[in-house]
Amino acid sequence: MSSKGREGTMLGTAVVTGASSGIGAATARGLAAAGFEVVLGARRLDRLEAVAAELSGARALPLDVTDASSVESFCGQVPSCRVLVNNAGGALGLEPVAEADEEKWREMWESNVLGTFRMTRGLLGKLIASGNGLVVNVCSVAAFEPYPGGAGYNAAKAAERALTDVLRMELLGRPVRVTEIDPGMVRRTSPWSASGATRLVRRRSTRASSRSALRTSLTASPSSRPGRATSTSTSS
Numbered sequence: 001m002s003s004k005g006r007e008g009t010m011l012g013t014a015v016v017t018g019a020s021s022g023i024g025a026a027t028a029r030g031l032a033a034a035g036f037e038v039v040l041g042a043r044r045l046d047r048l049e050a051v052a053a054e055l056s057g058a059r060a061l062p063l064d065v066t067d068a069s070s071v072e073s074f075c076g077q078v079p080s081c082r083v084l085v086n087n088a089g090g091a092l093g094l095e096p097v098a099e100a101d102e103e104k105w106r107e108m109w110e111s112n113v114l115g116t117f118r119m120t121r122g123l124l125g126k127l128i129a130s131g132n133g134l135v136v137n138v139c140s141v142a143a144f145e146p147y148p149g150g151a152g153y154n155a156a157k158a159a160e161r162a163l164t165d166v167l168r169m170e171l172l173g174r175p176v177r178v179t180e181i182d183p184g185m186v187r188r189t190s191p192w193s194a195s196g197a198t199r200l201v202r203r204r205s206t207r208a209s210s211r212s213a214l215r216t217s218l219t220a221s222p223s224s225r226p227g228r229a230t231s232t233s234t235s236s
């Protein structure tokens with residue numbers, strides 16, 4: 001297993017939640033290619049193992065971010081962590097508020113908000129101990145662009161965004177940066193492979209791509225970042 005980056009530096013362990021498909025699988029591939037030892041988590045272990053099998057030294061571990069004991073068990077199997085990508089989650093349903101299903105709202109809150117909270121709390125000590133940690137929360141343009149039928153997802157992603165902002169403030173002066181990625185619509189060539197994903201993204205303040213924003217975050221050293229906290233919002 002290679003844990004060295006392109007410049008030969010040791011990059012450490014990156015955890016990606018929701019890595020069995022879509023953005024999470026693509027992120028795991030990207031981090032492995034960059035030289036991280038990747039630990040992939042999701043509920044569908046067969047898909048997770050298929051993604052991990054493509055990547056040198058990657059590990060697939062069962063994870064349900066809506067289940068506190070599953071999160072605890074997962075985090076206990078990760079000895080060290082430099083990067084945590086909170087990606088697990090998604091949108092459920094398009095019903096207007098008047099007809100919305102409470103169970104779908106609860107599920108979206110559990111995975112997108114509480115899942116991100118549980119994973120971050122579970123690995124924060126290891127991220128700090130790494131001396132150069134990074135939390136990447138995959139939020140959404142839906143966090144700040146509401147749409148009819150989207151209230152449950154809009155609310156959950158807005159809450160995840162608030163959690164991200166607070167975490168960034170709370171970690172000022174500690175060696176962990178907090179980055180938010182806000183994708184717009186993401187098109188995939190297949191539910192398994194996001195290597196052909198077309199990301200229609202634009203940064204709110206600049207035109208840099210989310211990929212280059214993430215790369216910049218990953219390669220920055222703590223000493224080059226006063227306050228050691230970074231906000232990277234990428235949206236379309």
Ligand SMILES: NC(=O)c1ccc[n+]([C@@H]2O[C@H](COP(=O)([O-])OP(=O)(O)OC[C@H]3O[C@@H](n4cnc5c(N)ncnc54)[C@H](OP(=O)(O)O)[C@@H]3O)[C@@H](O)[C@H]2O)c1
Binds near residue numbers: 066138
């Ligand atoms: N696709 C878009 O257009 C878009 C746009 C903006 C933001 N996003 C965000 O991007 C993230 C990834 O979405 P995607 O489009 O790549 O969707 P996806 O292909 O459906 O992937 C979702 C991933 O999350 C995992 N997951 C769901 N619930 C989980 C749970 N309780 N515990 C652990 N893993 C869980 C799924 O794995 P298992 O089912 O195997 O557990 C899967 O790997 C989500 O947070 C989503 O809100 C997506």
